Amino acid sequence: MSKAIRSALPVLLLAISGAAIGADNLAALRVCADPGNMPISNNKGEGFENKIAQVIAESLGTGVQYYYRPGIERGLTRTTLDADECDLMLDMPADAERVMTTVPLYRTTFVLAYRNDRGFDFKNLDDPRLKTLKVGVYQTSSVREALAQHDVKSNTVVHYLSHDADLVANDQPVNQMEQVVNGQLDVAAIWGPFAGYYKTVKKAPLVIQPVNLMDDAVPMEFDMALAVRMRNRDLHDKVEAAMKKEKDKIRAILVDFGVPLVKCESCLIDGDLPAHGPYAPPKPHPVTADTQGVTIAQLDEWLKHGAKVNDEFNNAVIADDMVRVSYLLEKKHANINARDLQGYTPLLNAIRKTSLNMVKYLIAHKANVNGTDSDGWTPVMTAAWMDDGDLVKLLVANKADLKAKNPNGLTALAIASQYSKDVATVALVQAGSDVNQRIGSGYTPLMLAVAGHADQSAKALIDHGADVNAKNTGGVTALMIAAAANQADLAAMLIKSGADTSAQNENGMTALAIAKDKDSQAVIKLLEQSASNAGSSATEAIDSHG
Known part of the structure; x- marks a missing residue:
């Protein structure tokens, strides 16, 4: 290609x-x-x-x-x-x-990495400097969770998940090491192989401190x-x-490659770094219990001894315990939109549990249907990810913003389309999502569905008016994407729906040329047959007007 x-x-x-x-x-x-x-x-x-x-x-x-x-x-x-x-x-x-x-x-570990001229030498995650420095963390990582539990949150710089890191180098998780080297970040709390690569292969002036011994609650x-x-x-x-x-x-x-290797007798490759060893199961901690069967009397006792109302409210939502939820909201005045330690609001937690009744209750009590988690995902995006059509419909009925985009530029429909969330895709297009709304470099939901091999989502989008001949900024159409990945069924669907087989990208390549470039045999056969049929039809038309 x-x-x-x-x-x-x-x-x-x-x-x-x-x-x-x-x-x-x-x-x-x-x-x-x-x-x-x-x-x-x-x-x-x-x-x-x-x-x-x-x-x-x-x-x-x-x-x-x-x-x-x-x-x-x-x-x-x-x-x-x-x-x-x-x-x-x-x-x-x-x-x-x-x-x-x-x-x-x-076996390897997360680490704290910083320039060797900074002289930090952290002893543990409670080091007060970690609360004031610019600390890079990845969106989904155990070290981010551990730092948050040590109250290192407000000063962290989050690197978000990205779908185009192969095209945009700065979107790769390892980019935070580049930011440490050039001074944009003071510290990167990062997966060890990323830091090791920069120190060993790129010869960056770094200190790498393993964190696997710095916390006993969160495995690292x-x-x-x-x-x-x-x-x-x-x-x-x-x-x-x-x-x-x-x-x-x-x-x-x-x-x-500089991968930090931790001691591991059960691994084929043993390392030299000290190992934490098995992590003990979490100790019973009543003030964060989220199990069913908690009585109001127990709850009051926990609150009396320092449990936080908002924390208990989120715990109750996760436990799907309507009795506790209503008590904490209506009697103890919990904040219905307060985020938990992981950055989720009660409504988002209810959606993640796919608890329709809980979602209805929270919305009825003025939960913010467009309030995001700490990573910028709205409730309708989360419902799309969970592939729950009923939740999507409920949120839309209560004025969820279908045009909102997360930090990666994805709408709820883009998320559903790209990741084969077929039920959510249908619900979103039926609810009025713009089937031609573009993201990134001009990608439409249909292009994302084809790229994600999401046949049913693609069909739903086409049935609701998706432009099968839309082009992104590089002149690429959905049919070209299907051709590149040898997706014959999707290519056939697109052609049947009016896809232009003669369309060219900015380099002058058609879908057939791309299929040949990628040796996509099934699509090559389909496109050549389509061209043959078109030629036969044209000949018949000329003959009929002879």
Whole structure:
């Protein structure tokens, strides 16, 4: 694919490296990877995950075939492994659910990273300087949670999830290390491999302090493994055998990339950094209980001894305990829009629990239906993510803003479209969402649905007036995106709905040219047949007017 086309696609790029030679029926090792998440992986094959995949493939006597998709979605395995787009995921938590993981490969930790001329040397997360310095954190990370529990919140700088980090280098999580080096941030509370990469490979003047021993409540060291689909025992065993055979080569890759390696007797690759060891289960703490069966008398006792009304209100919402919720709101005057430690309002917590009755109650009592969480997501965006049509309809009926965008520029419809939330997509378009509202570099919801292989969402959008021939700023249409990813069913749907097969992008490439460039055989056949049919129809028309 040409540079102009590749730069126009936000997701789903296919790349192949290595010769796909057969070995025990394994034509190629199909690997799921993020196209823009250095030093872990990128679509140029430069990350340590790419290097490890190559070592394992060579050990198996085959090559690597990549399925690239930004790793930003909870439940990412559904659109990769479960969708049979690829067979192996690297650098997965060893306890990951819905997949079969290998023996742990190595253990690493979150760290505090800063320039070596700053002289900080933090002893723990209660260091008062951490409350005043500019501390970079990632949107979803355990170190962010741990810092928040130590009241390091108001001065943090959040790096948000992004769907285009392969196209915009500054959107990659590792960019916070660049900000530390150039002085925009004082400290980065960051995943260890990111900091290690900057110190070891980029030779940045850094101090890296592991934080896995700085907190006993929030785990901050993790065993990393490889994963295959559930029940794919044959591939699992082959990959694990290759890992064991090539562990010295893999260790060398991790060391070359500066990955902090923590001691781990159960891992194939042991490290030198001290390990925290097993984390004890949370101690019973009545003032934060969120279980059913709490009496009002118990609640009053907790409040009497220092529990905060707003905290208990959010706990009650999460527990779906209407008795406690109504008591705390109506008798104790809880703030119905107060955020909890994770940045969620009670309404957002109720939506995340998909508790329709609780959502109705909170809205009836004046909860802000457009109040965001600390990451800028509105209730209707969250309902779209949960793929709950009833919640979407309820929120819209109560004046939820369908045009609102999160920090990544995504509307609720864009979120639903891109991530195959078909029920939510239908509900949103029926509620009046603008099916042609553009985001980013001119992407429409239909383009995002096609990029996300979301057939049902694409159909709903087309049925409600989506422009099948809309182009983004690079001149790319939805049909071109389908062609690049060899999505024949979606391409057929678009053509049937009037997609212009002759449309060209800014480089003069049609969908057929892109399909040929990407060797998308199914789409090539479809487009050539479509052209043949069009030619036959034109000939018949001329003959009929002979």
